[in-house]
Amino acid sequence: xxxxxxxxxxxxxxxxxxxxxxxxxxxxxxxxxxxxxxxxxxxxxxxxxxxxxxxxxxxxxxxxxxxxxxxxxxxxxxxxxxxxxxxxxxxxxxxxxxxxxxxxxxxxxxxxxxxxxxxxxxxxxxxxxxxxxxxxxxxxxxxxxxxxxxxxxxxxxxxxxxxxxxxxxxxxxxxxxxxxxxxxxxxxxxxxxxxxxxxxxxxxxxxxxxxxxxxxxxxxxxxxxxxxxxxxxxxxxxxxxxxxxxxxxxxxxxxxxxxxxxxxxxxxxxxxxxxxxxxxxxxxxxxxxxxxxxxxxxxxxxxxxxxxxxxxxxxxxxxxxxxxxxxxxxx
Amino acid sequence: xxxxxxxxxxxxxxxxxxxxxxxxxxxxxxxxxxxxxxxxxxxxxxxxxxxxxxxxxxxxxxxxxxxxxxxxxxxxxxxxxxxxxxxxxxxxxxxxxxxxxxxxxxxxxxxxxxxxxxxxxxxxxxxxxxxxxxxxxxxxxxxxxxxxxxxxxxxxxxxxxxxxxxxxxxxxxxxxxxxxxxxxxxxxxxx
Numbered sequence: 173x174x175x176x177x178x179x180x181x182x183x184x185x186x187x188x189x190x191x192x193x194x195x196x197x198x199x200x201x202x203x204x205x206x207x208x209x210x211x212x213x214x215x216x217x218x219x220x221x222x223x224x225x226x227x228x229x230x231x232x233x234x235x236x237x238x239x240x241x242x243x244x245x246x247x248x249x250x251x252x253x254x255x256x257x258x259x260x261x262x263x264x265x266x267x268x269x270x271x272x273x274x275x276x277x278x279x280x281x282x283x284x285x286x287x288x289x290x291x292x293x294x295x296x297x298x299x300x301x302x303x304x305x306x307x308x309x310x311x312x313x314x315x316x317x318x319x320x321x322x323x324x325x326x327x328x329x330x331x332x333x334x335x336x337x338x339x340x341x342x343x344x345x346x347x348x349x350x351x352x353x354x355x356x357x358x359x360x361x362x363x364x365x366x367x368x369x370x371x372x373x374x375x376x377x378x379x380x381x382x383x384x385x386x387x388x389x390x391x392x393x394x395x396x397x398x399x400x401x402x403x404x405x406x407x408x409x410x411x412x413x414x415x416x417x418x419x420x421x422x423x424x425x426x427x428x429x430x431x432x433x434x435x436x437x438x439x440x441x442x443x444x445x446x447x448x449x450x451x452x453x454x455x456x457x458x459x460x461x462x463x464x465x466x467x468x469x470x471x472x473x474x475x476x477x478x479x480x481x482x483x484x485x486x487x488x489x490x491x492x493x494x495x496x497x498x499x500x501x502x503x
Numbered sequence: 504x505x506x507x508x509x510x511x512x513x514x515x516x517x518x519x520x521x522x523x524x525x526x527x528x529x530x531x532x533x534x535x536x537x538x539x540x541x542x543x544x545x546x547x548x549x550x551x552x553x554x555x556x557x558x559x560x561x562x563x564x565x566x567x568x569x570x571x572x573x574x575x576x577x578x579x580x581x582x583x584x585x586x587x588x589x590x591x592x593x594x595x596x597x598x599x600x601x602x603x604x605x606x607x608x609x610x611x612x613x614x615x616x617x618x619x620x621x622x623x624x625x626x627x628x629x630x631x632x633x634x635x636x637x638x639x640x641x642x643x644x645x646x647x648x649x650x651x652x653x654x655x656x657x658x659x660x661x662x663x664x665x666x667x668x669x670x671x672x673x674x675x676x677x678x679x680x681x682x683x684x685x686x687x688x689x690x691x692x693x694x
Contacts, residue, residue: 291554
């Protein structure tokens with residue numbers, strides 16, 4: 173019984189830490205995003221609240237919390253209220269199977285920084301993250317607003333496009349590793365930079381990264397809330413903290429994708445030269461978060477038909493050929 | 504203890520979700536409850552240590568119900584109740600009750616007569632996904648391949664059915680413009 177109690181307490185602490193850390197990081201990432209975009213566009217970005225505008229996050233948070241909560245009269249109210257919760261909940265649920273850091277010891281107690289080490293980790297994370305696409309879909313369909321409905325229709329298109337490429341691109345590296353557990357994938361790449369899967373699977377890496385951008389609704393695939401075309405897409409009718417939950421979900425998903433790419437293709441939390449493993453993975457994740465922002469500053473949006481063309485006619489055949497070649501080489 | 508709590512919790516939630524699917528008149532409620540119920544079913548697979556099946560349940564049904572939403576979007580105003588045109592309620596209730604009893608009997612018969620046993624018990628030291636692979640590619644190879652071929656046939660048939668004029672854009676077709684103009688003209692006439 174004592175071990176069970178200990179296990180429960182440990183799991184609850186892990187859950188709380190993940191929830192708090194990534195909620196805070198989501199807020200902080202908005203500040204970083206505005207700063208990076210500003211520097212790339214030769215502006216200053218937020219400057220007035222605190223030194224270099226660093227307290228802007230707090231100001232935004234106060235604004236979001238104290239804003240009037242509007243539910244449109246003709247909307248389907250229960251679904252309208254559930255949708256933002258799905259966005260945040262699925263994003264954090266997906267994190268349950270990600271090993272964030274290497275094992276470490278605290279007060280003589282070995283901690284594995286993963287909530288649930290299930291042996292189908294990769295599939296679980298991808299599946300639950302994909303469920304997050306229900307949030308914009310339900311939001312758009314429940315708002316009874318034409319722009320929102322267009323956003324919902326685009327959600328379906330996007331979901332049906334990226335889901336195939338995500339699955340097919342990840343198969344090739346998984347065939348080499350022979351396991352679906354993220355810890356096994358990480359251990360497979362132990363022993364230095366030359367063992368990283370990106371060198372043997374560069375095509376899978378690019379495909380997975382592209383579908384990760386579509387999965388998190390980031391530019392160039394952010395057609396769900398394309399300001400210039402459909403006002404704000406699915407989020408048009410949302411305000412205050414309900415909108416904030418969508419936002420937290422999106423940023424939490426960005427971190428999930430960054431962690432996934434780092435673990436699957438870039439050696440995860442193995443020591444990188446003289447850099448210890450824990451810091452190595454944080455460096456990789458920071459780079460991918462920066463890449464998300466960099467791409468947003470540098471690339472235009474795509475149209476829905478271009479998205480479908482890209483994923484179904486270009487990326488999917490490449491992914492299939494990649495699996496075929498990997499299979500032939502492994503034989 | 505935890506298993507019992509989890510089982511009854513998810514059992515109640517799943518049944519509630521599917522009841523909403525059947526009894527709700529709003530297409531959006533029904534579809535959302537269907538998606539929720541499908542995902543809650545995954546919990547039972549996780550409780551049975553069938554992790555792979557649980558995750559596949561989430562991925563496959565998540566995508567399938569999403570396609571259902573697309574149809575709902577096309578054919579209904581999902582924010583309004585659907586007007587159901589039921590001629591005779593007695594037939595529906597009788598058939599519903601009969602099929603319910605039939606399914607319960609079929610599913611519970613093996614448990615009651617104690618004739619249920621695992622044909623391919625999982626080997627010690629072999630993970631759940633590996634075990635699924637072994638059984639699928641040895642014992643059930645032929646049905647698996649046949650299912651794959653049938654899916655391929657269905658996909659090709661679907662592509663052929665919708666692929667007329669797929670290489671052209673509807674917005675650049677003059678005859679479509681003329682048709683729309685003619686329809687608008689008719690509507691004006693009617694007014």
